[in-house]
Amino acid sequence: MRRPTITDIAQRVGVSKGAVSFALNGRPGVGEATRARILQVAKEMNWRPHSAARALGGARAEAVGLVIARPASTLGVEPFFAQLLSGLQAGLSAQSVALHLLIVEDVEAEMEVYREWASAHRVDGFVMVDLKVRDPRIEVLEEAGTPAVVLGGPGRHGSLSSVWADDRGAMLSVVDYLAALGHRRIAHVAGLPAFRHTQRRMRALHDRAGRLDLEEAVSVPTDFSDSEGAAATRALLSRPRRPTAIVYDSDVMALAGLGVAGEMGVKVPDELSIVAFDDSVLTRIAHPAISALSRDTFAFGKQLAEVMLEIIAEPGLRRDVKTATPRLVVRESTAPPGAWQEN
Amino acid sequence: MRRPTITDIAQRVGVSKGAVSFALNGRPGVGEATRARILQVAKEMNWRPHSAARALGGARAEAVGLVIARPASTLGVEPFFAQLLSGLQAGLSAQSVALHLLIVEDVEAEMEVYREWASAHRVDGFVMVDLKVRDPRIEVLEEAGTPAVVLGGPGRHGSLSSVWADDRGAMLSVVDYLAALGHRRIAHVAGLPAFRHTQRRMRALHDRAGRLDLEEAVSVPTDFSDSEGAAATRALLSRPRRPTAIVYDSDVMALAGLGVAGEMGVKVPDELSIVAFDDSVLTRIAHPAISALSRDTFAFGKQLAEVMLEIIAEPGLRRDVKTATPRLVVRESTAPPGAWQEN
DNA sequence: CTTGCGTGCTAAATCGCTCTAGTTGCCGGA
DNA sequence: TCCGGCAACTAGAGCGATTTAGCACGCAAG
Numbered sequence: 214m215r216r217p218t219i220t221d222i223a224q225r226v227g228v229s230k231g232a233v234s235f236a237l238n239g240r241p242g243v244g245e246a247t248r249a250r251i252l253q254v255a256k257e258m259n260w261r262p263h264s265a266a267r268a269l270g271g272a273r274a275e276a277v278g279l280v281i282a283r284p285a286s287t288l289g290v291e292p293f294f295a296q297l298l299s300g301l302q303a304g305l306s307a308q309s310v311a312l313h314l315l316i317v318e319d320v321e322a323e324m325e326v327y328r329e330w331a332s333a334h335r336v337d338g339f340v341m342v343d344l345k346v347r348d349p350r351i352e353v354l355e356e357a358g359t360p361a362v363v364l365g366g367p368g369r370h371g372s373l374s375s376v377w378a379d380d381r382g383a384m385l386s387v388v389d390y391l392a393a394l395g396h397r398r399i400a401h402v403a404g405l406p407a408f409r410h411t412q413r414r415m416r417a418l419h420d421r422a423g424r425l426d427l428e429e430a431v432s433v434p435t436d437f438s439d440s441e442g443a444a445a446t447r448a449l450l451s452r453p454r455r456p457t458a459i460v461y462d463s464d465v466m467a468l469a470g471l472g473v474a475g476e477m478g479v480k481v482p483d484e485l486s487i488v489a490f491d492d493s494v495l496t497r498i499a500h501p502a503i504s505a506l507s508r509d510t511f512a513f514g515k516q517l518a519e520v521m522l523e524i525i526a527e528p529g530l531r532r533d534v535k536t537a538t539p540r541l542v543v544r545e546s547t548a549p550p551g552a553w554q555e556n
Numbered sequence: 557m558r559r560p561t562i563t564d565i566a567q568r569v570g571v572s573k574g575a576v577s578f579a580l581n582g583r584p585g586v587g588e589a590t591r592a593r594i595l596q597v598a599k600e601m602n603w604r605p606h607s608a609a610r611a612l613g614g615a616r617a618e619a620v621g622l623v624i625a626r627p628a629s630t631l632g633v634e635p636f637f638a639q640l641l642s643g644l645q646a647g648l649s650a651q652s653v654a655l656h657l658l659i660v661e662d663v664e665a666e667m668e669v670y671r672e673w674a675s676a677h678r679v680d681g682f683v684m685v686d687l688k689v690r691d692p693r694i695e696v697l698e699e700a701g702t703p704a705v706v707l708g709g710p711g712r713h714g715s716l717s718s719v720w721a722d723d724r725g726a727m728l729s730v731v732d733y734l735a736a737l738g739h740r741r742i743a744h745v746a747g748l749p750a751f752r753h754t755q756r757r758m759r760a761l762h763d764r765a766g767r768l769d770l771e772e773a774v775s776v777p778t779d780f781s782d783s784e785g786a787a788a789t790r791a792l793l794s795r796p797r798r799p800t801a802i803v804y805d806s807d808v809m810a811l812a813g814l815g816v817a818g819e820m821g822v823k824v825p826d827e828l829s830i831v832a833f834d835d836s837v838l839t840r841i842a843h844p845a846i847s848a849l850s851r852d853t854f855a856f857g858k859q860l861a862e863v864m865l866e867i868i869a870e871p872g873l874r875r876d877v878k879t880a881t882p883r884l885v886v887r888e889s890t891a892p893p894g895a896w897q898e899n
Numbered sequence: 900c901t902t903g904c905g906t907g908c909t910a911a912a913t914c915g916c917t918c919t920a921g922t923t924g925c926c927g928g929a
Numbered sequence: 930t931c932c933g934g935c936a937a938c939t940a941g942a943g944c945g946a947t948t949t950a951g952c953a954c955g956c957a958a959g
Contacts, residue, residue: 216675218915229939234917244937264676265611266915269944295638302659311669314657316645326654332559333607439837465837472841494782495838498812500819561945572909577947587907609945612914 217258226254237262268334276311277301277521278336282323283316283343292464292493293510297364300514301340308522310337320345324353331357337525340364340517341373344409360524362517365410366533374524374531376517379538380410383506384417384460386541387488388425391458395549396486398429400456402445402466406434414462414490429456435466442466446473450485457550458486464495467503471546482548492542501545508539560601569597580605611677619654620644620864621679625666626659626686635807635836636853640707643857644683651865653680663688667696674700680868683707683860684716687752703867705860708753709876717867717874719860722881723753726849727760727803729884730831731768734801738892739829741772743799745788745809749777754805757833761803772799778809785809789816793828800893801829807838810846814889825891835885844888851882 219237223230228247235242236251237260243251268274279301281294302312313336317323327350330336338360341350351371354361363370366377391399401418404411415432422430433449435441442461449456450473461467467489471481479485481501489496492507513536524530562580566573571590578585579594580603586594611617622644624637645655656679660666670693673679681703684693694714697704706713709720734742744761747754758775765773776792778784785804792799793816804810810832814824822828824844832839835850856879867873 220915230916231918231940232938235938238917240918242937247937261672261675263612263915264672264678265608266944267917268608269606269612269915269946270917271944272917299659306660311656311658313654315654316642317649329604329607332604335607439841443841465841469837469841472843475843494808494812498782498786498808498815500815500843562947563945573946574910574948575908578908581947585907590907606945609914610947612916612945613947614914615947 216263217255217260218263219260222251222255222258222260225258226251271334273525274334274337275309276313276336277305277518277525278313278315278326278330278339279342280315280317280323280326280339281342282318282320292495293491296493296510297514297517300511300516301518302514303511304515304518305522307518310522320350324350327353327357327359331359338362338521340521344370345407346409346412348409360521360528362521362524362532364517365408367535369409372531374520374533376513376520376534376536378410378508378513378536380413381417383490383539383541384414385421386538387460387490387506388418388421388430390541390543391460391486391488391547392421392425392427394458394486394547396458397427397550398454398456398458399427400449400459401430401432402442402449402459402461402470403432403434404437404462411462418460429454431456435462437463437466439465439469443469443473446470447477450474450477450479455479455485457484458488458547460488460490462490464489464491464493464503464505467505468495468499471499471501471503480551482546483551486547486550488541488547490539492539496544499546504544504547505542506539507542508537512536559606560603561606562603565594565598565601565603568601569594614677616868617677617680618652619656619679620648620681620683620861620868621656621658621669621673622683622685623658623660623666623669624685625661625663635838636834639836639853640857640860643854643859644861645857646854647858647861648865650861653865663693667693670696670700670702674702681705681864683864687713688750689752689755691752703864703871705864705867705875707860708751710878712752715874717863717876719856719863719877719879721753721851721856721879723756724760726833726882726884727757728764729881730803730833730849731761731764731773733884733886734803734829734831734890735768735770737801737829737890739801740770740893741797741799741801742770743792743802744773744775745785745792745802745804745813746775746777747780747805757805772797774799778805780806780809782808782812786812786816789813790820793817793820793822798822798828800827801831801890803831803833805833807832807834807836807846807848810848811838811842814842814844814846823894825889826894829890829893831884831890833882835882839887842889847887847890848885849882850885851880855879 219230219233223233232243233251236248340362342364344363344365355371361373363373363375366375403415418430433445435445461470467487474481474485481487487503489503489505492505496503496505520532520534562573562576566576575586576594579591648655683705685707687706687708698714704716706716706718709718746758761773776788778788804813810830817824817828824830830846832846832848835848839846839848863875863877
């Protein structure tokens with residue numbers, strides 16, 4: 214037997230489909246008694262709205278799109294994403310809005326999906342992540358005319374709304390902390406240089422290094438993978454005058470770096486301090502536990518959801534939200550630079 | 557200006573919308589010259605199909621649904637999922653089928669989503685994960701009448717297709733390996749006992765322990781979290797006659813366990829061997845590197861996608877695919893039980 | 900010269916729902 | 930008694946595509 218439609222319900226109750234539609238959507242235009250009967254019958258027949266049919270009429274899709282262009286390898290590891298996703302999901306489900314996630318090969322494919330989903334009213338809005346320098350996706354989203362929130366700002370995302378963390382402030386606090394401990398040679402194993410937040414962190418490090426008059430402050434870009442993180446660490450520790458502290462742009466890379474240090478016989482934290490730019494179970498279960506910049510990623514996702522819902526409700530609105538600056542959680546991987554290097 | 561529809565194209569070319577539809581779908585019923593002109597104009601006007609409108613007509617949604625009912629915490633950590641997702645995605649995108657992912661609170665919500673998406677033709681099929689003992693979702697999916705693939709078998713999933721790994725065989729190989737090394741007291745920090753695969757692993761361990769006449773073979777259920785994994789490890793290592801080897805049901809728990817062992821001064825692998833039931837970066841970057849059961853999760857996801865596409869193409873078909881049995885990768889965390897316990 | 904048939908196309912129904920423009924019936928006020 | 934107004938409801942158009950039935954035309958066979 215077929216899926217029941219409002220026409221079926223209308224027939225069974227003996228009213229028109231218009232009345233059924235009104236009743237089911239809690240709209241005026243139908244008496245209380247009739248409404249109750251319609252609801253009753255709808256329940257009995259196990260009726261469910263057909264979202265495609267609704268979408269055709271121009272209604273909300275009740276869904277938000279998240280398209281990610283990343284290779285499998287980098288996505289697989291980072292707890293950050295899953296956390297963010299959960300938060301986003303939680304925020305959206307408060308208004309029972311679904312999240313449509315799609316992982317694609319490259320940015321080209323990502324933009325094509327934006328165009329398709331937007332024009333098919335498949336989603337009411339998009340969340341865009343991994344903001345890049347001179348990002349072509351901005352324009353596509355603007356053209357599509359669908360509300361969108363960009364994760365990672367500030368600025369440079371045209372008319373789109375954004376939610377962003379203060380990467381600069383966070384990096385500054387880390388550098389200040391390390392400098393206060395007495396470190397003068399600080400290295401930074403960064404992420405993809407094409408990403409805006411990577412750029413901001415690099416700039417922050419070097420700005421502060423100049424002001425504090427550090428001996429060395431170098432940023433090494435990577436692709437966020439554990440293997441490149443390890444390789445970068447190996448290279449840094451092989452230098453004649455190696456850094457006494459390394460800041461990693463992700464928890465995974467920090468863990469990999471910790472492993473390399475162990476392998477090379479460099480004691481953490483005695484001979485090398487390690488800080489991760491993202492907190493998760495990984496930093497906690499490592500030995501020694503890694504000092505990390507902690508932010509509530511779940512809450513971050515939730516905030517993202519809130520902004521999304523706001524701009525969906527009121528198109529044309531533009532919001533720029535700065536989230537709480539990540540806070541440095543000091544664990545066992547950081548200490549003043551040891552005696553060995555005093556000579 | 558509005559999004560162009562086939563009516564707009566028809567007007568501009570001077571044909572009927574039927575002709576346009578034929579042309580755009582590569583169907584016969586329109587001459588070559590006309591077809592070319594229509595395609596040309598469609599491109600010029602930047603036309604894109606409206607999936608909702610298509611869905612209304614009963615066409616394929618070109619999407620597969622994956623609904624996961626898990627708390628944020630467990631989802632965030634496991635590389636397994638992200639890997640699986642990538643593989644699934646890759647397999648599906650070969651036929652440009654999208655993946656609709658939704659993370660929900662509980663199984664109730666999950667089932668509701670199945671009903672909704674199925675009846676709204678929002679997806680052409682579902683992938684179901686985390687198969688439980690006496691799983692109520694099976695029935696819902698069967699009723700929905702939408703093709704579905706269950707991850708984790710064999711058996712007990714009614715008329716649905718499945719793709720499964722040989723958990724039993726994998727566990728047996730681990731036990732055999734540890735026994736061959738000389739271990740007589742083996743513990744198993746298991747996952748959620750409600751999951752079928754957890755059950756199968758537990759049973760396999762105990763079956764083999766009986767046959768090999770081991771002194772001890774205990775399974776401790778957990779919720780897959782690092783904290784419960786750590787707690788279980790602590791408890792096991794605090795026993796008067798503690799196990800000489802522990803098998804963990806996930807890489808995260810194995811890492812947490814490794815940390816606890818270090819804390820308690822139990823040397824790995826001299827005094828304790830550790831095996832993880834899932835392989836990823838985590839096991840590789842740990843120190844010592846953890847011996848793990850490795851499977852190609854990406855390929856696993858791809859296989860899932862293939863089965864999915866098959867049963868979508870031919871509804872009524874039922875497939876049961878057993879994937880390659882995970883292979884034990886021996887690293888540094890396993891060794892014969894040390895001398896200390898010989899007394 | 901008719902019949903038959905394939906080709907290329909049109910017109911219109913259809914999918915499930917929303918929403919606007921009526922229509923009906925009833926009540927109260929003048 | 931009649932009319933205005935309101936509440937309750939109906940009829941039907943419309944959303945964008947697919948799909949079926951059918952039409953007009955040309956050409957070949959009888």
